[in-house]
Amino acid sequence: MQFSSRLIEDAVNAFASLPGIGKKTALRLVLDLVQRPTEDSVQLARSIAGMRENIQHCITCGNLSDQTVCAICRDRRRDTSIICVVESIRDVMAIEDTQQYRGLYHVLGGVISPIEGIGPADLNIDTLISRAKSEEVEEIIMAISPTIEGETTIFYLNKQLADTAVQVSSIARGVSFGGELEYADEVTLGRSIVARRKL
Amino acid sequence: MQFSSRLIEDAVNAFASLPGIGKKTALRLVLDLVQRPTEDSVQLARSIAGMRENIQHCITCGNLSDQTVCAICRDRRRDTSIICVVESIRDVMAIEDTQQYRGLYHVLGGVISPIEGIGPADLNIDTLISRAKSEEVEEIIMAISPTIEGETTIFYLNKQLADTAVQVSSIARGVSFGGELEYADEVTLGRSIVARRKL
Known part of the structure; x- marks a missing residue:
């Protein structure tokens, strides 16, 4: 892929380093940002950097959190x-x-x-x-x-x-709700018979 | 989708505003960034903001460019x-x-x-x-x-x-190279007969 702009190339490469995003998708994202107001890109950049710099693992449960102890543990x-x-x-x-x-x-x-x-x-x-x-x-x-x-x-x-x-x-294991018995895999179906419950 | 972290939520929403990226994909990207060194996220943020703030349209040809005149026009x-x-x-x-x-x-x-x-x-x-x-x-x-x-x-x-x-x-129009004639659409095939060239 030939880029006439170094700025575009850098941004495409940065996006393409994310999982599941190839160069073509990255270019689509970059060209979309170019067509939108500068504020949108600045906002995106700020959320990414701010998130990564300030995120931490809750010292109690290990969940991702904005503070030392996460919102669930604090609740x-x-x-x-x-x-x-x-x-x-x-x-x-x-x-x-x-x-x-x-x-x-x-x-x-x-x-x-x-x-x-x-x-x-x-x-x-x-x-x-x-x-x-x-x-x-x-x-x-x-x-x-x-x-x-x-x-x-x-x-x-x-x-x-x-x-x-x-x-x-x-947690309970067995046949999914809404699933048809004939399509359940053997192991799941077998175990769900062994682990049957009284109604 | 319930987020226990405001930072994660903001970053997911920012990514999900891009075309073709839904909330689930956005979350995957954000969690990937969390697991990588902070430097990666800072780099991504910097390329996005830097690209949008400094990119311009070449005054000669309208191509995206790092400078007033693009690299192709300058070449x-x-x-x-x-x-x-x-x-x-x-x-x-x-x-x-x-x-x-x-x-x-x-x-x-x-x-x-x-x-x-x-x-x-x-x-x-x-x-x-x-x-x-x-x-x-x-x-x-x-x-x-x-x-x-x-x-x-x-x-x-x-x-x-x-x-x-x-x-x-x-530019020339006609049947694609490597394409089979029988699969070419009628308009393309018809026009390529009318616009035939001498060998």
């Missing part, structure tokens, strides 16, 4: 006796969007994966154990993806939490 | 007797990428489109006419999309250029 109306353990901030947002949960969270920052060289020490596990030992917490819900790495992580955490008084649970 | 090795008229900077880049053209360009900034309310006065046409009247220019090539609006624009420009000494031409 007095939430149930502090339950902690939901998730892999990433994206899962926090997905669960918050359901509006079905009013407890706290704990963001691990990933799952144990020997293949990718991620061990328990690389994850935000120590703080979870110390939170579990505080008197307030009664239940810890594992909301971790049902993959091999996810199951390993749940197994590890469950063992670590064995000598605390908390009740450890896992 | 002494280029053939100043030919001007290729295009709709947008994207077309300049596409033609430059072919490495088949060493003349100058003229960027109209669009095509005449009564439906969208774009008339000749909204396009960069006056400067083209004055360039055509300078002694140096011998040929003007119309490299404009073969749509109804494009053809209208070519017709208009051709009329405006009638009382100048320049030769007006159009």
Whole structure:
């Protein structure tokens, strides 16, 4: 791609370094910004730099936060006796969007994966154990993806939490609501029969 | 989408204002930036703001440029007797990428489109006419999309250029190289028979 402007080239390269954005898409974004008022670009630039410079991880739960302790941990109306353990901030947002949960969270920052060289020490596990030992917490819900790495992580955490008084649970797994039985995969369908519930 | 951080929310909204980027994609970009060094985000922000604040339209050809006159117009090795008229900077880049053209360009900034309310006065046409009247220019090539609006624009420009000494031409149209005849559309195939060339 030949650029007649160094400024355009730099901006395209900067956008193209983002995941899922190629040079053509980057050029489209840059040319769109050129056609819009300068204020829009300045605003975008300010949000990006400001976000990255001021964002921090909540010292309690590991969630991304504007302050030392995140908005969810600070919220007095939430149930502090339950902690939901998730892999990433994206899962926090997905669960918050359901509006079905009013407890706290704990963001691990990933799952144990020997293949990718991620061990328990690389994850935000120590703080979870110390939170579990505080008197307030009664239940810890594992909301971790049902993959091999996810199951390993749940197994590890469950063992670590064995000598605390908390009740450890896992989110329900089974056939999706609205899904047709014949299209559910074998493992899910098989396990959902084994783990059947009384009506 | 529930955000626990105002900073993340602002950055997601800023990204999502770009064309073709939804909230989910924007969140993916923002979380990617969070995981990378702060320097990357600062660099991206600086390129965006710097580009928009300093970019200008070349006073000669209308191309986007870092300086008052663009790099192509400044290039002494280029053939100043030919001007290729295009709709947008994207077309300049596409033609430059072919490495088949060493003349100058003229960027109209669009095509005449009564439906969208774009008339000749909204396009960069006056400067083209004055360039055509300078002694140096011998040929003007119309490299404009073969749509109804494009053809209208070519017709208009051709009329405006009638009382100048320049030769007006159009890029060749016909069946694509590597394309199969049976898949070419009727209009293209029909016209390519009418406009056949001697071998």
